[in-house]
Amino acid sequence: MAILRKPSFWQVNLRKLYTIDKADTVEALFFLCMALLYFGSLHPWFMWPMKDFVFLASAALAVAAFLIDNSRPHPALSTSELLLPSVLFLVLSLLIVFINDPNPGYILTTLGSVVSMLLLLRGRGHILQRFCDWLTRAMATFMVVSILFFVLYLAGFPLPSRPDMFNNYQYSFQNYYLFMVNDASLFEIVPRFQSVFLEPGHLGTAVVMLLMTQFGRWRRWYNVVLLFTAFISFSLAAYALLLMLIFLNLWVQRKHIIGKVLVTMAAMAVSVIVVLNYNGGNNLVNDLILLRLEVDDKTGTIVGNNRVTEDFEKEFDSYITTTDIFFGRDMKKASTGFGNSGYRVFIYENGIVATLLVLAFYIVSLRQYRDYRFFVSAMIILAATFWIRGYPLWYSYIIPIFVTALQDRSRSQPDPDTHSLPC
Numbered sequence: 001m002a003i004l005r006k007p008s009f010w011q012v013n014l015r016k017l018y019t020i021d022k023a024d025t026v027e028a029l030f031f032l033c034m035a036l037l038y039f040g041s042l043h044p045w046f047m048w049p050m051k052d053f054v055f056l057a058s059a060a061l062a063v064a065a066f067l068i069d070n071s072r073p074h075p076a077l078s079t080s081e082l083l084l085p086s087v088l089f090l091v092l093s094l095l096i097v098f099i100n101d102p103n104p105g106y107i108l109t110t111l112g113s114v115v116s117m118l119l120l121l122r123g124r125g126h127i128l129q130r131f132c133d134w135l136t137r138a139m140a141t142f143m144v145v146s147i148l149f150f151v152l153y154l155a156g157f158p159l160p161s162r163p164d165m166f167n168n169y170q171y172s173f174q175n176y177y178l179f180m181v182n183d184a185s186l187f188e189i190v191p192r193f194q195s196v197f198l199e200p201g202h203l204g205t206a207v208v209m210l211l212m213t214q215f216g217r218w219r220r221w222y223n224v225v226l227l228f229t230a231f232i233s234f235s236l237a238a239y240a241l242l243l244m245l246i247f248l249n250l251w252v253q254r255k256h257i258i259g260k261v262l263v264t265m266a267a268m269a270v271s272v273i274v275v276l277n278y279n280g281g282n283n284l285v286n287d288l289i290l291l292r293l294e295v296d297d298k299t300g301t302i303v304g305n306n307r308v309t310e311d312f313e314k315e316f317d318s319y320i321t322t323t324d325i326f327f328g329r330d331m332k333k334a335s336t337g338f339g340n341s342g343y344r345v346f347i348y349e350n351g352i353v354a355t356l357l358v359l360a361f362y363i364v365s366l367r368q369y370r371d372y373r374f375f376v377s378a379m380i381i382l383a384a385t386f387w388i389r390g391y392p393l394w395y396s397y398i399i400p401i402f403v404t405a406l407q408d409r410s411r412s413q414p415d416p417d418t419h420s421l422p423c
Helices: 022-042 045-050 054-070 083-100 104-122 126-154 200-212 221-232 236-252 257-281 284-288 310-319 343-365 372-388 395-405
Strands: 162-166 171-175 180-182
Touching (some): 022 054, 022 126, 054 104, 104 395, 200 372, 343 372
Antiparallel strands (some): 162 171
């Protein structure tokens, strides 16, 4: 009788060289598709040449994932009923196309987005959570390198660079490859950190949204890196979202909130006093944060709350009294120039009907949540990001919101070695 021998370390299993597991292939295609959609939303400089083809490439990956998964006896992707959210997203996408620019190229890329969304809807659960865990680590790893070279730049170390621009000089930068500096910030002592992405606000809100998928695990090194990244982006939108997440994090972990709120408020008060008095108030944190939180005596609004220009605000006030509010108006007709963002821009461009369809899509897609606290937290952050940023259909927001809403309570429990985790 032959004796079965355990393969030694030096032996190679040749079968693995020509056998590919279909489940692993489907998951790899899912990861590639979602990563393409996620980073495409944030417009890193290395994706600018393909900005018009992101949805077509992601759709090709999604179709490949569907075909391979359907050939398996036990599909890796979800087979639950997805007709209603799929139809809602299709109707919403086509409505936005025909409101804004119904040309064949735009319609084709929109259909690519719809196909990609079908993959996201079918990937709910463990695959989507593993993707966000991987994405969080990948983003943090790159941020470590990007921040290191940014610090070298601040120290005056000569780094290779080139002038760069996006969308016909709507944005112009000095591109240092691992990070960029906006031309408007070249003469500042410490410019806002934006890594390789189009705006500091894009980066700041994106990393905060990733932190939302890591409830109960914020002391892990990669989440600490993301927290630091959000801070040096000096994005008020990111700070507002982060503050909300701190208390939502405590809530989903069933912790006592009142004491934590008092401690947090005391820490913030001490920090403000230190910043206001350090160097007579002439410091970076005061200039980029606290001064932007002051209330303007003339308008009664916060100085940093400049999501829209004064001209656009007047245009919007006039717009909501017309019938255009139902299906939107061409942004070019506003004639208010560049620099507007937030919920008013989305409603102006797409109308109240599309806005209600966005809300319906999210509620229907996430109705099978496992823990209502995660669902409520995700919807609160969705409302906040829409109010501040106005990009409810960017995948850098959609993916973390899906992951958060579909988590269960076990995901929010802190690690055994961090049982005293404050947030």
